[in-house]
Amino acid sequence: MRLKDKVALITGGSSGIGLATVRRFAEEGAKVVFCSRRAPEKISDFMQELKDAGIDANVRYVQCDVSDEAQVKALAQYVKDTFGNCEILFNNAGIHLAGKLLETPPEAWDRIMGIDLRGVYLVSYYILPQMLEGGWGSIINMSSVSGICADYAMCAYNTAKGAITNLTRAMALDYADSNIRVNAVCPGVVRTAIAEHTFECVPGSEELFRQNYPTHLIADPVEVANACVFLGARESDAINGVNLPIDGGITCHTGQPQVGTY
Ligand code: NDP
Numbered sequence: 001m002r003l004k005d006k007v008a009l010i011t012g013g014s015s016g017i018g019l020a021t022v023r024r025f026a027e028e029g030a031k032v033v034f035c036s037r038r039a040p041e042k043i044s045d046f047m048q049e050l051k052d053a054g055i056d057a058n059v060r061y062v063q064c065d066v067s068d069e070a071q072v073k074a075l076a077q078y079v080k081d082t083f084g085n086c087e088i089l090f091n092n093a094g095i096h097l098a099g100k101l102l103e104t105p106p107e108a109w110d111r112i113m114g115i116d117l118r119g120v121y122l123v124s125y126y127i128l129p130q131m132l133e134g135g136w137g138s139i140i141n142m143s144s145v146s147g148i149c150a151d152y153a154m155c156a157y158n159t160a161k162g163a164i165t166n167l168t169r170a171m172a173l174d175y176a177d178s179n180i181r182v183n184a185v186c187p188g189v190v191r192t193a194i195a196e197h198t199f200e201c202v203p204g205s206e207e208l209f210r211q212n213y214p215t216h217l218i219a220d221p222v223e224v225a226n227a228c229v230f231l232g233a234r235e236s237d238a239i240n241g242v243n244l245p246i247d248g249g250i251t252c253h254t255g256q257p258q259v260g261t262y
Contacts, residue, residue: 015042
């Protein structure tokens, strides 16, 4: 088991990539706390699924909004009281918002910055002292290909994820000599509710995504979760400050058209 007895916190663990990562961490022997704002019915189904697999004993759910400082402080304390100092943090919670700048009113801007960016800062702020006390840690931030390059009509989201990309580098530098590594995962399109919604609302969009990706594949949440297992585990101890694309190679592309039949 690659994460045996490691204490982990995963934010936004109630669906999509977060849920897949809770499952993979549990399979790898970690003690996992995960959170979300709402506790949907599917969490009890998920806990039952873990129980059936015999890996539920060390998994706990906590309701927490990562943009609320008091709730985050309580979440960090819960992790420490339940399993001890947090060693692996996956700052995954996030929302998506479409729109160019003029289609992003101030309250929408503040909402996305509050969750996608300030949430990462806040959870890190309250968890890092535990890692310093424990003498080892691995933080994985959820960025995106939209944090490496920009997309059309995603002004606030691009900005929040771009900031996470550089926050990851800054944290990686500042805490490397304390034995704490900080990396980010930068997925392209992943088959979660967000993507499925787009595919349903915009006819032909799934095919368009497939055509654009060099691999012509849409990632499954577990493929991102597997990268998080690697970045969380001691086997990646030499990797720090990396923003890892999980994108089938789309960020390799300059955007220029393929001309001719080479
Ligand atoms: P989901 O909507 O399936 O999952 C988002 C999770 O975050 C849910 O558990 C949600 O639960 C939780 N969440 C949202 N806001 C908060 C909050 N304020 N506090 C605590 N939890 C919160 O989306 P994905 O799995 O697709 O996305 C997960 C992350 O991956 C996001 O940061 C997203 O930007 C990023 N990403 C996704 C890509 C994709 O194609 N799907 C591509 C690249 C990056 P609840 O709403 O109940 O709080």
